[in-house]
Each structure stands twice: as C-alpha cells, then as structure tokens.
Amino acid sequence: MKQKLVLRFPAAVVEQPFIYILAKEYNVVANILKANINPRKEGSMVVELTAAPEEFATALQFLQSRGVEVSPLEQQIIWVEERCTQCGACTVICPSNALWMQRPEMTVAFCSEKCVVCERCLKACPARAVEALYLAGE
Ligand code: SF4
Ligand code: SF4
Incomplete structure (x- = not known):
C-alpha cells in the first residue's frame, strides 16, 4: 500500500533517523515530498510511504510510540x-x-x-x- 502522510516531530526526537529506521526495520520506502527539519526545533515532513499493509501499520505504531504525530495528507x-x-x-x-x-x-x-x-x-x-x-x- 501507498499513502501520503504529514509527520510532525517534537523537538526532542527531531534528530532521530526515522526514515532510515522505517526502511531498515519495517521495509517501508519513504519518498520525502517536503521537509522542514532543524536541530532542536519542532519539525515536519510530508512523505509518501510504501509498504506491505502489516508492515505499514507497525511502522506507524513505531512512529507514534516515539512521539511523532501522524496525519493523513490532504492536498x-x-x-x-x-x-x-x-x-x-x-x-x-x-x-x-x-x-x-x-x-x-x-x-x-x-x-x-x-x-x-x-x-x-x-x-x-x-x-x-x-x-x-x-x-x-x-
Ligand atoms: S494556462 Fe495553465 S499551463 Fe499555461 S501558464 Fe496558465 S496555469 Fe500555467
Ligand atoms: S487541475 Fe486538473 S491537471 Fe491539475 S491537479 Fe487538478 S485535475 Fe490534475
């Protein structure tokens, strides 16, 4: 499955390598459409994630467990x-x-x-x- 999402990162976790972890541990391919990331500040990213449905759901749970706010994208x-x-x-x-x-x-x-x-x-x-x-x- 493929879905466009808005990810919002609290300042405390903004420098963590989430895109790398999604690919390596959850087999999720992330296509970054837009990013606003600065050290020690709240950040946001618009991504298109592609993965098998089960891995997709687990990956979103992982992001949310780390404090990342996940919202569907409306364009x-x-x-x-x-x-x-x-x-x-x-x-x-x-x-x-x-x-x-x-x-x-x-x-x-x-x-x-x-x-x-x-x-x-x-x-x-x-x-x-x-x-x-x-x-x-x-
Ligand atoms: S007509 Fe369409 S393609 Fe041409 S300038 Fe206007 S918006 Fe752009
Ligand atoms: S205006 Fe037409 S071409 Fe442009 S995004 Fe909408 S449907 Fe597609």
Whole structure:
C-alpha cells in the first residue's frame, strides 16, 4: 500500500533517523515530498510511504510510540491567476476539466471542486502558476 502522510516531530526526537529506521526495520520506502527539519526545533515532513499493509501499520505504531504525530495528507491545487500566461498547456492535459479554456474569451479558468489532484498541471505549467498545498487532515 501507498499513502501520503504529514509527520510532525517534537523537538526532542527531531534528530532521530526515522526514515532510515522505517526502511531498515519495517521495509517501508519513504519518498520525502517536503521537509522542514532543524536541530532542536519542532519539525515536519510530508512523505509518501510504501509498504506491505502489516508492515505499514507497525511502522506507524513505531512512529507514534516515539512521539511523532501522524496525519493523513490532504492536498489541494491552487491556481495563481496573476502568474498565468494563458498558454493553455494545463487545459489540454487536465483529465477532469478543472482547468479549462473559456470561450469565446479564450481565457483560462479553474474550478477546485472538479480537481482530482493528479498533479499533471504542476509539471505542465511553464509559469509555475499552479501550486500544490499540503494540509494535514484529522
Ligand atoms: S491537479 Fe490534475 S485535475 Fe487538478 S487541475 Fe491539475 S491537471 Fe486538473
Ligand atoms: S499551463 Fe500555467 S501558464 Fe499555461 S494556462 Fe495553465 S496555469 Fe496558465
């Protein structure tokens, strides 16, 4: 199984090699998407963890037993209209029509409710007018 999570580390444990332990002792592959780690300060990390279901559950128990707060990731796509050059590249590859070309004006529009967070537009946009926002769920 594969899941994106937000990990929050208390200052007391922030310097422990959790990613190494997950790989070595629990066979969990961690793909770090974002990290904010500083010595002796609270830290956070957005990770995508891949593992067999049983090992995944045991690994999460290990993290929580060490004081790491684990939350599911909620991801949201933001379209920054001011940066958009109206090139239309994202509207061609968006699978849900969340980014589309309005006619006859031929201007780009975005509807967050239609977005399935596939992230294709992030890679396609030459102007970095689309951003991913990571939020910790309950
Ligand atoms: S993340 Fe995917 S669905 Fe959402 S706007 Fe971008 S391309 Fe469309
Ligand atoms: S790819 Fe980027 S710059 Fe081009 S229309 Fe989409 S958001 Fe605008």
